Amino acid sequence: MKNLIYIAFLFVIILGCTTSKTSNRKTFSKEEKVVKNDTIRIANEEIEYEVIIIDPGFNSWFLSYSKPKNYYSQQYLEARNRDWVIGWNNRFMRGDRLIDMSIDYQNNIDYGYEVNYMLFNYLTYFQLTNNIKLGGFAPRI
Numbered sequence: 001m002k003n004l005i006y007i008a009f010l011f012v013i014i015l016g017c018t019t020s021k022t023s024n025r026k027t028f029s030k031e032e033k034v035v036k037n038d039t040i041r042i043a044n045e046e047i048e049y050e051v052i053i054i055d056p057g058f059n060s061w062f063l064s065y066s067k068p069k070n071y072y073s074q075q076y077l078e079a080r081n082r083d084w085v086i087g088w089n090n091r092f093m094r095g096d097r098l099i100d101m102s103i104d105y106q107n108n109i110d111y112g113y114e115v116n117y118m119l120f121n122y123l124t125y126f127q128l129t130n131n132i133k134l135g136g137f138a139p140r141i
Helices: 002-017 058-065 074-094 113-130
Strands: 039-044 049-054
Touching: 049 113, 058 113, 074 113
Parallel strands: none
Antiparallel strands: 039 049
């Protein structure tokens, strides 16, 4: 019985002395800086398209990490969005539990800068917070 106590004590000491691995890489979680009423609507009234984002944490992430408007060209945003939307819709079709609906993003429509900018930022946020890759381009901030 005495040996069992010593073994249990030694086990606790060994577990308490292990070093933890730390990483300088920034990880994002949905719980980080959650803001109430985190709904964003961006619309291009001229062509009647809009992006509505209802995701806790996105607004605060967007305010903290997104690049300013006009940092990227519209062509850059469209290229990323096309690739990532295909990955998003493929996951939706496979029944991915993280994706509730598909995105109807068509290559032949000019959605305007605002819609592309918000969609790009949301897809970047989604990939970083869920640690997944939707397409050939890796998300980065």
